[in-house]
Amino acid sequence: MNNGERVHIIGIGDDGLEGLSATTRRLIEQAELLVGDEATLALVPTDDVGDAERLVVGTDLDQAVSAISQSKGRRVAVLAYGDPLFYGLARYLCDKLGKDRFDVAPHVSSMQLAFARVMESWEDAYLTNLAGQSLGSVIEKIRVSHKVGLFTTDDCTPARLAEALLERGINYFSAYVCENLGSPDERVTQGELSDIAQHTFSPLNVMILVRHDDAPDRPGEATQLRRFGNPEDAFSQSKPKHGLLTPTEVRAMALAELDIRSDSIIWDVGAGSGSVSIEAAQLAPQGVAYAIEKDSEDHELIGENSRRFGVSNVVAVLGQAPQAWDDLPDPHCVFVEGSGREVSRIVELAFDRLAAGGRLVANVGSIENLADVHRTLSQRTSQVKVWMVNLARGTFQLERVRFAALNPTFLLAAVKQNKKVKKSKSQKVKK
Numbered sequence: 392m393n394n395g396e397r398v399h400i401i402g403i404g405d406d407g408l409e410g411l412s413a414t415t416r417r418l419i420e421q422a423e424l425l426v427g428d429e430a431t432l433a434l435v436p437t438d439d440v441g442d443a444e445r446l447v448v449g450t451d452l453d454q455a456v457s458a459i460s461q462s463k464g465r466r467v468a469v470l471a472y473g474d475p476l477f478y479g480l481a482r483y484l485c486d487k488l489g490k491d492r493f494d495v496a497p498h499v500s501s502m503q504l505a506f507a508r509v510m511e512s513w514e515d516a517y518l519t520n521l522a523g524q525s526l527g528s529v530i531e532k533i534r535v536s537h538k539v540g541l542f543t544t545d546d547c548t549p550a551r552l553a554e555a556l557l558e559r560g561i562n563y564f565s566a567y568v569c570e571n572l573g574s575p576d577e578r579v580t581q582g583e584l585s586d587i588a589q590h591t592f593s594p595l596n597v598m599i600l601v602r603h604d605d606a607p608d609r610p611g612e613a614t615q616l617r618r619f620g621n622p623e624d625a626f627s628q629s630k631p632k633h634g635l636l637t638p639t640e641v642r643a644m645a646l647a648e649l650d651i652r653s654d655s656i657i658w659d660v661g662a663g664s665g666s667v668s669i670e671a672a673q674l675a676p677q678g679v680a681y682a683i684e685k686d687s688e689d690h691e692l693i694g695e696n697s698r699r700f701g702v703s704n705v706v707a708v709l710g711q712a713p714q715a716w717d718d719l720p721d722p723h724c725v726f727v728e729g730s731g732r733e734v735s736r737i738v739e740l741a742f743d744r745l746a747a748g749g750r751l752v753a754n755v756g757s758i759e760n761l762a763d764v765h766r767t768l769s770q771r772t773s774q775v776k777v778w779m780v781n782l783a784r785g786t787f788q789l790e791r792v793r794f795a796a797l798n799p800t801f802l803l804a805a806v807k808q809n810k811k812v813k814k815s816k817s818q819k820v821k822k
Contacts, residue, residue, distance in 0.1 A: 538602065567601075678723075
């Protein structure tokens with residue numbers, strides 16, 4: 392390819408050339424090679440743009456890469472639907488051939504149009520394309536989202552997705568299917584997932600899901616529940632707490648540092664829906680895990696999750712720490728999770744109740760909390776350890792593994808040392 396001739400990647404809508412600026416339209420009219428899928432090329436009739444060669448690209452994107460590489464200075468225009476950089480062809484081509492080879496002229500994304508049609512904001516929505524991703528991984532992200540925008544596929548239609556969600560007990564979304572956006576036969580269908588599952592829609596559609604108010608996250612489809620380190624979606628959670636439930640990897644580290652014995656008494660302070668309490672209880676079958684939580688909705692979910700995991704040694708305590716633990720037995724292990732100003736004070740009071748030789752682990756999300764909690768624990772014991780935990784989970788998109796980062800968090804672990812008892816003169820052994 393001649394590096395002096397840049398390739399233009401042009402976003403186009405259902406209104407075809409009429410929806411483009413004069414400058415963008417001229418780029419298409421002057422092109423010697425037009426590249427795109429069958430639907431986008433059909434939006435540009437041959438009568439309007441002359442005798443340009445057309446390359447229809449299907450699922451084999453490398454075909455487009457090869458054609459552009461071998462264009463030998465020809466004027467090339469790549470047509471993509473909507474915004475080419477929003478789950479479009481542009482990102483793939485730029486990754487393969489380099490950004491310096493391309494200019495991008497975006498059109499209004501059909502995702503933008505869809506949210507506008509249903510009068511919902513989309514800055515806080517989970518947006519994705521079902522092409523090239525496993526349905527299971529997408530569903531688990533939908534489970535904990537408040538709003539969702541989806542490009543569906545011929546294999547995973549709105550009806551198929553609705554069925555899959557219902558099969559997994561995810562029935563707490565209203566759905567909109569926006570078909571043929573911007574064209575004369577545009578249509579928006581609204582209904583519950585059970586309604587959407589009964590209908591057939593145009594292949595050109597965007598599906599939007601909006602969560603019902605206060606609907607809890609329901610547990611995922613787990614083939615086998617583990618003693619610890621269960622994925623977040625194995626637990627019922629209150630109205631979406633994505634990023635608030637202790638991540639699986641962090642939970643496993645915390646449980647290891649708690650050094651739980653078979654008969655340990657455990658406090659889980661700020662228990663949420665009980666993920667740490669339940670796994671701690673499974674590690675202490677002869678002990679008891681007290682799940683201390685001030686939110687009544689989460690308090691109910693602790694019981695629900697305990698029943699799901701079949702544990703009977705979790706005691707859900709509704710109340711505000713530290714008053715909520717006044718009548719509880721002194722613990723061997725304490726887990727504290729929080730982000731407020733009071734977390735350091737809670738750690739201090741919990742550590743004072745900790746049995747000699749016991750362990751406390753705190754999970755905090757800010758540097759300020761880290762400094763405060765570390766200072767508090769260091770004043771009480773010399774055995775304090777600290778970790779900054781940065782995690783990124785791999786996802787497979789566009790033939791590549793990409794990593795989605797979780798929010799960084801800080802773990803602190805401390806051991807309450809046994810006090811040394813001074814021997815009296817009468818206890819000393821005479822030489």
